[in-house]
Amino acid sequence: MKNLRQEKLRLMQRQYHRCNQWRLRMGGLYIPHSYSDTKPDGLSWWDDVGFILNGRRIIVWWQHPRLIYADAIDEQSLQEAGDSPQDNWLTDGSTKNYKPAGASRKKIVSYTSRQPSEAQSQYYDKLRIIGKRLANKGIEKDVAPSCKFERLNWAMGISLVAPMEVRNGNELAMVALLAKRLLLRQTTLEIEFPGYCYGRAEWLNEREKRAA
Structure with a gap:
């Protein structure tokens, strides 16, 4: 059938x-x-x-x-690093960039993200160190x-x-x-x-x- x-x-x-x-x-x-x-x-x-x-x-x-x-190394790095501080620095608190669109008008053309928080930066540093260590010695995979x-x-x-x-x-x-x-x-x-x-x-x- x-x-x-x-x-x-x-x-x-x-x-x-x-x-x-x-x-x-x-x-x-x-x-x-x-x-x-x-x-x-x-x-x-x-x-x-x-x-x-x-x-x-x-x-x-x-x-x-x-x-x-390599993806498995990244996944294990995330597991070892633990939970991220969840600082949405890419979207929250970003600055709007405008472009003139006429005599008295303007439009948004892009956004500039703010810097990540100190806790988020420390997390990224920790994640990079773990990832480099695992990449250097390899994992069981x-x-x-x-x-x-x-x-x-x-x-x-x-x-x-x-x-x-x-x-x-x-x-x-x-x-x-x-x-x-x-x-x-x-x-x-x-x-x-x-x-x-x-x-x-x-x-x-x-x-x-x-x-x-």
Whole structure:
């Protein structure tokens, strides 16, 4: 028995693709980012890429396992730092900046935030110290490749975590190809990256590259 909701989403995806232009580049790929400032041997963190398959758009949100690991360090830093003083200095007490809009009128063009409170500044300092310590020694966290499919009303979304480096369009094309093969069930992450796991050892081995 067909899933009516999934069939409706599939129809909406095709309709959206027919009625909305998609900016495709080399190899029929949607490439939203530039690599002009990317070092050829640098570390990659995340990227997006899109392509068309059977009249529907596929959008891939790719992350390297090191980004998941780095996010885990940030999360543990927040836990160790404890509760923030909750000083809403970015919005509360900000100064309005005006621009003339006529002979006797003016309009708000921006806001200047006030400085954070002493307690908030101390909290940020504490958080930075904890984050630096955890980044230097690493944490107990293992990140394996993963893939999650999500039907949207305009595309099929693929959240992909895979140990690939993306520093140019050709390397991004490899991410798109992997996503396509996973979607078509032509391969699996275990086949592509057998036994791979990113953890403390990998994080510490990349320390010099991250600093550069």
